[in-house]
Amino acid sequence: MPDTALPPAFTGPAAWIGADLRARPEDWRTELGPADIADLEQAARHFLSLGRDIGTISWADFPLGPFAQHLDALREKLLHGIGFEVISGLPVERYTREMSAAIFCGIGAHLGSARSQNRDGHILGHVRDTGADPADPNARIYQTNARQSFHTDSADAVGLLCLREAKAGGDSLLVSVETIFNRMRETRPDLLERLFDPIATDRRGEVPPGMAPFMTIPPLSWHDGKLTVFYQRQYIDSAQRFPEAMRLTPAHVEALDLFDKLADDPELHLSMRLGPGDMQFVYNHSQLHDRTGFTDWPEPGKRRHLLRLWLSLDGDRELPDCFRQRYGSIEIGNRGGIVVEGTRLHAPLD
Secondary structure, eight states: OOGGGSOOOOOSTTSOOHHHHHTOGGGTEEEOOHHHHHHHHHHHHHHHTTTOOGGGOOGGGSOOSTHHHHHHHHHHHHHHSSSEEEEEOOOGGGSOHHHHHHHHHHHHHHHEEEOOOSTTOBSSEEESOOOOOTTOTTSOGGGSSSOOOSBOOSSSEEEEEEEEOOSEEOOEEEEEHHHHHHHHHHHOHHHHHHTTSOOOEEOTTOOOTTOOSEEOOOSEEEETTEEEEOOBHHHHHHGGGSTTSOOOOHHHHHHHHHHHHHHTOTTTSEEEOOOTTOEEEEETTTEEEEEOOEEOOSSGGGSOEEEEEEEEETTOOOOOGGGHHHHSOOOTTSOOSOOOTTOOOBOOOO
């Protein structure tokens, strides 16, 4: 892509700078009031009375009152605004795991459709340290206590609900890809061009039938007037283990290193600690998210534990055809997730 073909610099709400948003928490954080909590609880009780697996929940099964309007506004914020929000104050300490999961998945059902997060078909993920080795090329980084690095997940949006936080660390980091693009366009447009090249990304052993063990989706795509990101540096690096994967050139490595350096810039990214009852929703196509390493509690019942949703959003952008490698279908509202042979969708509570 020659420099003249690069999109112009971005100026909309998704091109935010962390230093600015730190001074304006009202732009991205909202606190649940008693009426909001009561609304969510009555909807969850209704769904649980149906006696069904939480993985089958739909918006109609989770009948909300006034809080539904907030979720409509949240979807707009994800798609057309700054691209993320934190909702605080859900009293998870007084809920059963089933109740917490029903509320979280019910909120997700009002935003879009939940997608499988692994080969087992889990639409409700559990983010915690399982003892997996971060150096294992088939391990998923969220199953460790290591720093994750800035990345996207394989769905339109990702949601997290914190049940318990770590003894130390485990902070959540967010950064705007449009802001990184702007900085690279200004200073190193030659390297920015390389991020629009197809680059191999490791599937980490979760390979759909008939597909290669890696994908070749560019880190950045310009399609239908939108800049879309697909990125996980650790998985790009580990894909080089496959002899048939395209080799990273020195220019690609330099471009990826600069991209990572800008994401790591404290001026650009926003850092936050999610506490029990905090929910975070992030739009994967315009934002990168990360988590710092953490030290956990020795007692099993106190260890860091977050629930996770991957969501396909109604009214979302078109995606370029190359995303079929990851999503299978790129149909709006029905795309994303990890599906391999034998995958069955369900929502494990533990």
